[in-house]
Amino acid sequence: MSGDAILEEFRSAGALLEGHFILSSGLRSPMFLQKMRIFEDPVRTERVCSALGALIRESFGAVDMVISPAIGGIIPGYETARALGCKAVFVEREDGEFQLRRGFEIPQGARVVMVEDIVTTGLSSRECIATIRKHPGTLLGAACIVDRSNGKADVGVPLVSLTKLDVPAYPADQLPPELAAIPAVKPGSRVPA
Ligand SMILES: O=P(O)(O)OC[C@H]1O[C@H](OP(=O)(O)OP(=O)(O)O)[C@H](O)[C@@H]1O
Ligand SMILES: O=C(O)c1cc(=O)[nH]c(=O)[nH]1
Ligand SMILES: [Mg+2]
DSSP: OOHHHHHHHHHHTTOEEEEEEEOTTSOEEEEEEOTHHHHTOHHHHHHHHHHHHHHHHHHHOOOSEEEEETTTTHHHHHHHHHHHTSEEEEEEEETTEEEEOTTOOOOTTOEEEEEEEEESSSHHHHHHHHHHTTSSSEEEEEEEEEETTTTOOOOSSOEEEEEEOOOOOBOGGGOOHHHHTSOOBOOSSSOOO
16 A cells, blocks of 8 residues: 555545644644544554555564554554454553553563554654563564654664655744644643653
8 A cells, every 4th residue: 555545545534634733742733643533444444454564564574463552553553463463462551651451461482563553753652662672572663554753753673654744743832823823732642741
């Protein structure tokens, strides 16, 4: 699936939003990818995540387990794992930190890939990876549907994406006038530091 086709999935799902958004990092952006509008449609989700699974197989080889950060990563992690024929588990925040809960385990020697929905600064991915590293298993790399950092985010392992975007993101005190003129909304679940 081409990068353009991925963006078209977002566009036709009504997931490509324009306005003034507060991202999880606290940065402000005139564009937001509301991935849940993709994930509300199982057929669309399967199409996107089977492409992500193929990219993961091509990039990292055989995979035993996909691990994703909640909430946004849960559905694409599960669907990508289905495409790969492997397990899907997720980390979730407890007292603000990602933890592996619910009895999830990473077996010794398991070949693991971290799957994220969107990467902007890479903070969520780095936090998820730090948690994965506290457990056994071999972390092969990371994968996401959209890399909004245009390849600049460093998550500490190789990161592959279905498409890269170069979208502006501004600190709250450096807004261009056209963005400052629009009331800001915060669609995500993380509380900015
Ligand atoms: O690369 P980053 O700067 O960390 O931004 C991207 C992260 O932000 C979103 O999650 P969010 O924390 O908004 O919560 P959600 O997964 O519950 O939607 C998205 O799902 C990524 O995890
Ligand atoms: O950086 C974010 O928080 C973010 C950006 C985006 O486009 N979509 C999303 O779900 N989160
Ligand atoms: Mg997230």
